[in-house]
Structures are given as structure tokens and as C-alpha cells.
Amino acid sequence: xxxxxxxxxxxxxxxxxxxxxxxxxxxxxxxxxxxxxxxxxxxxxxxxxxxxxxxxxxxxxxxxxxxxxxxxxxxxxxxxxxxxxxxxxxxxxxxxxxxxxxxxxxxxxxxxxxxxxxxxxxxxxxxxxxxxxxxxxxxxxxxxxxxxxxxxxxxxxxxxxxxxxxxxxxxxxxxxxxxxxxxxxxxxxxxxxxxxxxxxxxxxxxxxxxxxxxxxxxxxxxxxxxxxxxxxxxxxxxxxxxxxxxxxxxxxxxxxxxxxxxxxxxxxxxxxxxxxxxxxxxxxxxxxxxxxxxxxxxxxxxxxxxxxxxxxxxxxxxxxxxxxxxxxxxxxxxxxxxxxxxxxxxxxxxxxxxxxxxxxxxxxxxxxxxx
Amino acid sequence: xxxxxxxxxxxxxxxxxxxxxxxxxxxxxxxxxxxxxxxxxxxxxxxxxxxxxxxxxxxxxxxxxxxxxxxxxxxxxxxxxxxxxxxxxxxxxxxxxxxxxxxxxxxxxxxxxxxxxxxxxxxxxxxxxxxxxxxxxxxxxxxxxxxxxxxxxxxxxxxxxxxxxxxxxxxxxxxxxxxxxxxxxxxxxxxxxxxxxxxxxxxxxxxxxxxxxxxxxxxxxxxxxxxxxxxxxxxxxxxxxxxxxxxxxxxxxxxxxxxxxxxxxxxxxxxxxxxxxxxxxxxxxxxxxxxxxxxxxxxxxxxxxxxxxxxxxxxxxxxxxxxxxxxxxxxxxxxxxxxxxxxxxxxxxxxxxxxxxxxxxxxxxxxxxxx
Numbered sequence: 001x002x003x004x005x006x007x008x009x010x011x012x013x014x015x016x017x018x019x020x021x022x023x024x025x026x027x028x029x030x031x032x033x034x035x036x037x038x039x040x041x042x043x044x045x046x047x048x049x050x051x052x053x054x055x056x057x058x059x060x061x062x063x064x065x066x067x068x069x070x071x072x073x074x075x076x077x078x079x080x081x082x083x084x085x086x087x088x089x090x091x092x093x094x095x096x097x098x099x100x101x102x103x104x105x106x107x108x109x110x111x112x113x114x115x116x117x118x119x120x121x122x123x124x125x126x127x128x129x130x131x132x133x134x135x136x137x138x139x140x141x142x143x144x145x146x147x148x149x150x151x152x153x154x155x156x157x158x159x160x161x162x163x164x165x166x167x168x169x170x171x172x173x174x175x176x177x178x179x180x181x182x183x184x185x186x187x188x189x190x191x192x193x194x195x196x197x198x199x200x201x202x203x204x205x206x207x208x209x210x211x212x213x214x215x216x217x218x219x220x221x222x223x224x225x226x227x228x229x230x231x232x233x234x235x236x237x238x239x240x241x242x243x244x245x246x247x248x249x250x251x252x253x254x255x256x257x258x259x260x261x262x263x264x265x266x267x268x269x270x271x272x273x274x275x276x277x278x279x280x281x282x283x284x285x286x287x288x289x290x291x292x293x294x295x296x297x298x299x300x301x302x303x304x305x306x307x308x309x310x311x312x313x314x315x316x317x318x319x320x321x322x323x324x325x326x327x328x329x330x331x332x333x334x335x336x337x338x339x340x341x342x343x344x345x346x347x348x349x350x351x352x353x354x355x356x357x358x359x360x361x362x363x364x365x366x367x368x369x370x371x
Numbered sequence: 372x373x374x375x376x377x378x379x380x381x382x383x384x385x386x387x388x389x390x391x392x393x394x395x396x397x398x399x400x401x402x403x404x405x406x407x408x409x410x411x412x413x414x415x416x417x418x419x420x421x422x423x424x425x426x427x428x429x430x431x432x433x434x435x436x437x438x439x440x441x442x443x444x445x446x447x448x449x450x451x452x453x454x455x456x457x458x459x460x461x462x463x464x465x466x467x468x469x470x471x472x473x474x475x476x477x478x479x480x481x482x483x484x485x486x487x488x489x490x491x492x493x494x495x496x497x498x499x500x501x502x503x504x505x506x507x508x509x510x511x512x513x514x515x516x517x518x519x520x521x522x523x524x525x526x527x528x529x530x531x532x533x534x535x536x537x538x539x540x541x542x543x544x545x546x547x548x549x550x551x552x553x554x555x556x557x558x559x560x561x562x563x564x565x566x567x568x569x570x571x572x573x574x575x576x577x578x579x580x581x582x583x584x585x586x587x588x589x590x591x592x593x594x595x596x597x598x599x600x601x602x603x604x605x606x607x608x609x610x611x612x613x614x615x616x617x618x619x620x621x622x623x624x625x626x627x628x629x630x631x632x633x634x635x636x637x638x639x640x641x642x643x644x645x646x647x648x649x650x651x652x653x654x655x656x657x658x659x660x661x662x663x664x665x666x667x668x669x670x671x672x673x674x675x676x677x678x679x680x681x682x683x684x685x686x687x688x689x690x691x692x693x694x695x696x697x698x699x700x701x702x703x704x705x706x707x708x709x710x711x712x713x714x715x716x717x718x719x720x721x722x723x724x725x726x727x728x729x730x731x732x733x734x735x736x737x738x739x740x741x742x
Contacts, residue, residue, distance in 0.1 A: 085456035086486025115457025158687035215684030313586030
């Protein structure tokens with residue numbers, strides 16, 4: 001997931017107050033309080049980690065889905081089938097964030113008993129950042145895994161049109177004094193939002209990100225937005241079929257296995273045409289079933305130290321990083337100094353507040369930002 | 372894994388006879404019969420699927436590891452710890468193929484009870500094609516997963532030198548009339564063997580495969596062989612950090628979790644300097660715990676049909692494929708017509724046969740190959 005730079009004319013919001021405000025807003029559309037708490041928690045976690053494309057900036061779109069009856073804000077997930085290490089859950093077309101939290105907690109509880117466990121969810125919706133669920137397991141000393149399918153934006157290798165989602169893979173691991181190692185990656189080279197940013201900035205884009213409508217490599221964001229994203233690896237000669245294969249496997253482990261929609265059959269996640277009926281998978285592996293957690297984390301600390309100390313290529317903009325390191329650094333700063341959101345984002349929250357009789361979200365101009 | 376073209380001056384070997392010959396040979400170096408059967412099965416499966424880099428062409432190297440006392444040919448894996456859905460197995464520095472088969476069978480049996488199960492193996496060795504183990508689960512109506520770490524050949528994003536293995540990810544899924552869908556991919560853009568092939572053919576290589584010793588993109592195989600492989604995605608701007616992240620997660624789920632070697636600490640897989648002490652993970656998900664297998668396979672058949680019928684880019688050399696389709700087609704042909712191995716490969720087998728008092732492997736010149 002791309003980490004976005006702070007906007008120059010931003011508004012500063014305190015994470016804990018934004019969370020409370022978001023919870024109140026989500027309750028206003030008919031969401032029970034404890035479900036709204038999950039939604040607020042996951043959305044604000046994205047803002048805190050600097051992944052603003054997946055946070056409270058999406059609230060207007062979520063509210064529209066509820067307004068139009070496409071998502072049921074009061075739905076509670078139900079257990080359809082279970083074995084000691086596997087559960088199938090139906091989200092009832094409710095908030096994906098809540099069903100995801102419930103499903104991950106069930107996987108964590110299962111893994112504590114049996115060593116590893118997975119929960120598979122169908123009939124669900126967009127759940128924010130995949131990494132949040134994996135981190136929930138890692139915070140409890142487990143290795144957490146979170147997968148979701150999504151609407152078709154990626155052309156398979158040799159294909160001309162979008163057939164498959166950017167289907168992310170998230171894995172989180174407790175890493176001792178390094179905190180959590182969190183891989184949270186779309187299986188496309190970049191998400192569509194990154195190309196939209198390039199369009200706003202007037203930038204060209206490199207081969208490997210997208211194809212144009214005629215199938216040639218897109219070299220401008222405008223051409224890319226009329227074509228399709230490429231899977232990780234890009235063209236066939238640079239092994240784009242591996243990214244395509246990963247996206248397909250994620251779809252099989254979620255949509256196909258769960259009995260949800262998959263591939264080209266998924267409607268847009270924020271489309272009001274029909275429910276998304278996504279599939280998701282949540283897994284946990286109990287480290288204590290294999291080694292003591294302390295021993296495991298010592299090993300991983302040492303590995304990360306070796307990587308950080310590795311010789312660098314001359315043009316490297318910084319040291320070798322571990323997955324999730326930039327987001328963790330941003331989160332530490334944002335928890336301390338507040339989250340900086342851009343004006344359009346702030347205005348979208350203010351509009352929602354006015355509509356539902358809530359005060360404006362409690363923000364202040366970015367110190368020095370307007371001076 | 373790259374599928375190799377048949378050599379023009381090859382020798383044709385029947386799979387079942389090559390398997391029996393290989394088993395006899397592996398027994399000659401002190402391997403008990405049922406362990407030798409596993410080794411022969413996995414190595415010949417690679418030859419059958421056209422992945423000659425991982426098949427019987429490696430036998431001389433394996434025998435050398437036994438000759439020098441680096442691998443114990445008679446070691447039997449032992450169960451170190453277990454929970455209902457997780458086992459930790461010590462391979463005793465024996466044949467990786469045998470420990471892998473035993474570990475996968477334990478994961479399959481566990482998943483039949485609990486819905487999903489994993490086996491984690493330490494103190495093991497090169498196990499051939501990762502996909503074989505995943506396919507073993509898929510043949511039994513489960514989704515199979517197989518991961519291994521390997522010796523450092525890949526530079527992490529921003530790094531100058533190899534620090535991490537090509538750590539493959541294999542997932543196999545029963546796909547109805549399409550047979551098995553098998554993703555079996557190194558997390559580097561290409562394996563080192565692909566660059567060696569380019570060197571022999573005098574070809575240039577594209578950016579994204581490797582860096583030269585100075586950190587710049589390698590554009591010749593010679594420069595690449597003095598530098599390091601790049602992770603899937605290539606350079607940082609085309610998201611090579613995702614391939615690096617996947618390789619690192621595989622290493623964490625195998626070497627770090629198992630208490631085996633990991634990252635830059637692994638000696639070469641065929642080095643006689645010291646045991647490899649690899650880590651591996653084998654997982655199974657019982658489809659019947661979620662949906663009927665027939666229903667699941669119908670869905671996947673339909674998905675694969677949609678992909679095969681997708682509109683293509685103008686320069687596509689063929690239809691959109693599913694993972695493992697080229698290997699499955701090669702396997703069908705090789706089972707029918709025999710496996711075509713090149714002269715050097717055949718000679719290496721003949722040398723081993725002479726040394727251990729076995730007849731030459733039963734082959735015949737490729738029909739039309741020498742005419």
C-alpha cells in the first residue's frame with residue numbers, strides 16, 4: 001500500500017478524537033455501537049499509518065452504500081460451518097471491517113488451541129487495509145494472514161482487459177524491538193490510486209504499471225486509466241504471470257472457496273449497482289506452538305539488523321527496509337503529532353458531520369502549513 | 372519455475388523406468404528403500420513436468436552431498452512438537468524430498484480432521500520442486516501449500532549483494548476438468564538457472580531480472596552472474612519491494628519459525644561446506660470443510676474458462692493461461708511419449724550408473740532428433 005506524503009495545506013486531527021467522531025458518524029447511519037467501533041478503528045488505523053486511500057477519506061462512499069441499501073449497516077456475521085481449525089462465516093452483507101475483526105478473532109482463538117486456524121468469510125464488503133487484521137494476530141504473538149478479493153482492475157498476462165482484482169496479501173509478524181513486520185501488498189504492481197495521483201501531478205509512469213487500451217505498455221496515467229493495471233512483475237518477460245498467479249490464488253482462497261463472487265464477476269467495491277459479495281480469508285499461526293515467542297523474535301530481530309546493515313546500491317534513497325517500516329514510522333509520528341489530512345478530505349468529513357448533526361471533526365490547521 | 376524446451380539432440384527416457392532406475396541409484400548411496408522411492412518420485416516428477424533444473428539432472432550433486440557426509444541418506448524425520456493443526460518436524464539432515472512428503476502427509480491428515488493444518492520442518496535439505504508437495508494435497512481434494520527457504524541469491528530492494536533466497540511459493544488447487552491449478556514460483560523475477568541459459572545462448576536480459584556488481588540493472592547475463600538476482604517486481608519504482616517482502620515472509624514462515632538457517636546465513640544448497648539446515652512449511656486446507664468439492668471445482672472451472680476466453684493483447688503468443696497449465700501439458704506429453712533429456716544430463720546419469728554398478732538408464736535417441 002502506498003504511503004502518501006502529507007499535503008501542504010492539511011488539517012491536523014488527533015487519532016483518538018477522529019476515531020470517536022468516526023464511530024459516532026457510523027452509528028448515525030444505523031450501525032450498532034460495537035460494529036461502529038470496529039469500522040472506526042480500522043479506518044483510523046489506515047490514516048494513522050499514512051495509507052489515506054483506505055481510511056476516513058472513504059467515509060462518504062461507505063455512507064452512500066448504506067444510503068442506497070447496498071450494504072446492511074446492522075448485519076451481524078453468522079457462523080455457517082466450523083471445524084476446530086477452520087470456520088466459514090457469512091457477513092450478511094454488513095460492514096467488512098466488523099466481519100473481518102470477528103473472523104480474525106475466531107482464527108486467533110482457534111490457533112491458540114490447535115496451533116493454526118483460518119476463517120473464511122463470504123457475502124462481505126470492503127474491509128479497509130488488509131494489514132490491520134494480520135496485525136491484530138501479530139499483536140497477540142501470532143503470525144497473522146489476511147487476504148481479500150476485490151473488483152476487477154488487473155489484466156491477466158496476455159489479457160487486454162481487467163479480469164481480476166488487485167487482491168492484496170497481508171502478513172504480520174511480531175519482530176521484538178522492531179515492533180511488527182507487516183507485508184501489506186496489492187498483487188498488482190501499483191494500486192489504481194497511485195496512477196490517479198500521477199495524473200494529478202502530471203507525471204509519466206514506467207512500463208510495468210499498466211497497459212493502455214490497445215494492450216501496449218501505458219506510459220502516461222491517462223493511457224493507464226483507459227486500460228488496465230498490470231500484475232506484479234509487469235510484462236510476461238519480467239514474470240508478470242507470477243503477480244497474476246498470486247492474484248488468482250488469493251481469489252481462489254477467498255471468493256471461490258467461500259462461495260462469494262470472484263474475478264470479473266465482482267461489481268465495483270463502491271458501486272451502488274449491487275452488493276460486492278466479497279470473499280476474505282483470515283489466518284493465524286501460534287508461534288508458541290513451534291518455538292518460544294522470545295526466541296522467535298530474537299531471530300527475527302537479528303535478521304532485520306542484518307538487512308538494515310546490508311551494503312546498498314549507490315542510488316539507494318535510504319537503508320534496506322523491512323516490510324511495514326515506513327508505515328510504522330509514520331504511525332509513531334501521527335500518534336504523537338496528529339494525522340495531517342488534506343482539505344478535500346477534511347471537507348468531506350465536515351459535510352458528513354453537518355448532514356448527521358455532528359460537530360465538525362476536531363481539527364486544527366497544520367502548524368506552519370499555512371504560514 | 373521455467374519450462375525448458377526440449378534439446379535437439381536429446382535422449383528419450385520413459386518416466387516409470389527412470390523412476391525405478393533413480394530409486395535404485397539413491398539406494399546405492401545408503402538410502403532405505405522407501406526413502407529412495409520418495410526421492411525418485413519427486414525428481415522424476417520435475418522431469419515429467421519439464422522443469423529439468425530440479426529433476427534427475429541434479430543427482431550427481433545430491434550424491435556428492437552424501438559422499439562428503441554433508442547429508443545423511445538414512446535419516447528419518449522425527450516429530451518434535453505437535454498440536455491438532457500444527458506439527459514441528461526435524462528432518463535429521465536427511466533427504467528433503469522424504470521429509471517433505473512425510474510432512475505434507477501429516478498436514479493432509481490433520482486438515483482432514485481440523486479443516487486446515489500445517490507442518491513446519493527444520494534441519495532439512497533441498498526438496499526439488501515445491502509444487503510437488505502442494506499437488507499431493509490437491510490430488511486428495513485439498514488446497515496444498517509448500518514453501519521453502521534457500522541460499523542467498525537475491526538482493527533486497529536498495530541492497531547491493533545477495534541476502535535472501537529465491538524462496539518459492541507453491542499453491543495447488545483441484546480444478547475439475549482442468550486438472551490441477553499449480554502456482555509454483557520463485558519470488559525472484561527469474562531463477563539463476565534462467566540467467567545461465569541466457570549466457571549459453573548469448574542473449575541479453577531485460578532490466579528487472581538482476582543487478583550488476585555495481586548495483587546498476589544488469590543487461591547481460593555475464594553482468595548478472597557477477598551481481599545478484601532481483602526480487603519479483605524488479606526495481607523499487609516497479610515495486611520490487613513486494614517480491615522482496617514475499618521472499619522475506621517465506622523465510623520467516625520457514626527458517627525463522629522452524630529454527631533453521633535463514634537469509635544470508637544459509638550455505639549453498641549443493642555446497643559441501645556444511646549442511647543447509649533449511650526450513651520448509653507444508654499446509655493443507657480441506658475444501659470439504661467449506662463447500663462440497665464438486666461445487667468448488669465447478670466454480671473454478673468456470674473462472675478458468677472465463678480467463679481462457681478473455682480478449683488478448685495483439686502480441687500475445689497464445690491464450691491467457693492458468694498457473695501450471697504449460698507444465699501440465701508437458702507432463703501429459705512426457706507421460707505418453709517419454710521425457711527428452713539432453714546429452715549432458717544423460718551422460719551424468721550414465722556415469723552414476725557405471726560407478727554404482729547399475730545399467731545405463733534405459734533411453735533411446737529422440738525420434739527424428741538426430742536425423
